[in-house]
Amino acid sequence: MIGVAGELAVQPRDARLHPIFEKVLEGRRLDFEDGVLLFESDDLLAIGALADYVNRRKNGDRVFFVANQHINPTNVCILRATCTFCSFARTPREDGAYTMSLEEAMHEAELVRDSPIREFHIVGGLHPRLKVEYYAELFRALKQRFPGVEIKALTAVEIAHLARVEKTSVDDVLIRLREAGLDSMPGGGAEVFSKGVRATIAQRKLAAEDYLDVHRRAHAMGIPTNCTMLYGHVETYRDRIEHLSMLRELQDETHGFLTYIPLAYHPDNNELGAELGREGTATTGFDDLKNLAVGRLFLDNMPHIKTHWIMNTAKVSQIALHFGVDDLEGTVVRERIYHEAGAGTPQGMTFNEIIRLIKDAGKRPMERDALYNEVREW
């Protein structure tokens, strides 16, 4: 069909995909309707092959991973009642509510003292009383105890919340946290930007423009961030592409995003799952791979696409390495948020297991740090 077809492993069976193939192979940007069509098509292998083609041009055969430890300092969250998709949040006096003291948080970190950890991933609830200093103190202690380990912490939603709690600006919060050791920011809290979807699943959460604004400000200060989309609940394909378009637009402006991570909604133990009658079900393997591949194809300005094996399972995540994905997240010791929502995966994967999965997929395992600097090929 197309001149450079030789570089593609699979040709489309779905004829509607031909113009999209042509665009991608010519290096042209996909438009809104292209994105929607990719989600509508059942031609998973062709979409995967196209995403794989794009990924190989950007990242070769390298698959990045990081040895990291998740610390979730608190599950107390003022959005407990309104983020109906969440299984993690608690009200301050609810059963299971916790807030770690500095010592407790440091203890979580100490658990991995003997592992070659390069990143702490720190996110939690919007606690009504915790202030910037709580986090700053934790970051300083971590930096002192684990010099060289990078701190990827606090979503845009938490940053904006801290600014409100302290009645100060987002910039001020970011400056103080960066001084304390913040190296980069995770992409959580984006959910789906569409107003209608947010009104349904996360009514009181930071609005899309404000989420993007926090990231814009972080990027301006030289703090790289990740971005996400929580899919598989009430959103439409058009909502998904609108979301990706907004991310792409900000990336054009700042080039501050490192990686895009589509996050699969887990329906257990949360109000939304019960309301949708979806308990015990999860997103499908097709939809997981589609979200990753479409992310790779639509976000042409995004350096990396990450599969979160905690949600997608190790098996699907390994397959995803052929669907446009170049990052397998990390060893993820002690993950809480998704396990509360029914993720049946183990809480951590060993270094050796990750390397085996990458090699078994015919790729090169590249250990990275939080900023995607190559540490070592295994």
Place this chain on the structure above:
Amino acid sequence: MKALPILSTVAPRRQEPSAAGSMGHHTDTPRPEYVPAPVEARPHAAEIVHWLDVLHNTPMLELGARAHALRLERADPQTVSYIVDRNINYTNLCITDCRFCAFYRRPKDAEAYVLSYEEIGQKIDEAKELGAVQILMQGGHNPYLPLDWYLGLLRYIKEHHPIHVHGFSASEIEMMSKVSKLPIDEVLTQLHQAGLDSMPGAGAEILVDAVRDFIAPKKIDSARWLEIHEAAHAVGMHTTATMMYGVGEVWEDRLEHLLKIRASQARSLERGKGHFTAFIAWSFQPLHTEMERWNLPLGTGMDYLRMTALGRLVLDNFENVQVSYVTQGPKMAQLALTFGANDFGSLMIEENVVSAAGIDFIMPESEIRRLIEDAGYTPRRRYQDYNLVREGETGCPCCSARAPLAPV
């Protein structure tokens, strides 16, 4: 699962309950040394070399696309079928001690059981109420059950609880033949006449004797497994073929397995009576088995999809390739639908063998249908012979012809 009482007439006297409980029945053998044979020393050597080349030089998605193209040719391109059935494991008593199995109990184990005809009948009735069109009846290799027990059971089922009986894997047939001192074709003829409709493909594991010696030294060898299936085909029964990979074997072993099945299928198709209706691959589940301690590298996602695709491509004389959602989970099972598989297997109203090994992805019919539709196909219930269940049908047409079913 609740242990059920042993039939006093045929089972051994229980000595004393095993003190170690359900985990205590394994002997603690170290992992044996396995040295795979060189390709040239294997049957089908040239084809093994060819397929190894395909495997190593075909990009993952291209392999999938080739398998998918063949699947669209060989089976209805719009449909993904599945069967509503129930696994009935009539006994867990077994003397074969397969190192990969978490289900069996040795004769003196307190948890060893044999179900009574009535218990089996009750399970069938429950299953039929839930829409089951067959039972999958399998058990351990129980030397205390005479052939008449099986024949009586089949007659009892067909008379009082009529349903398609898909039952007794090759190694169980071997045990019946040993106990009755009758040749396998005689055993199979008698079983078929008593009501056995088709035979599952279990017990194939890897059809390479060097691997079998490693994981199941007391089980029938690969030639015997194939011989029993071909004998069942000759009697007029359809069977299925399976593979359990991830037990320490190499790709050469997997390919030899597929090529042996393919050759066997060619002989049966030539004979024109029964044949293999489907191929099903799954990965070894180590929990609670003797091999758990061997720390084998477990089957990955890539492994499963490559196995599914190669199964489809090598077995070009098979119509159907099933997924194994019970072992691979719903996500991987759905993905297999684009790597050569066309059937979602069985709803499994009850399943005991895989769940004994700690993995249990049993899901409701609505979820199976959702996954199939999400992949772009129409979900359809089917019978064991792969004919689709049609509106208003009241019994399995394949076996009701010779043993009429009571109206539902």
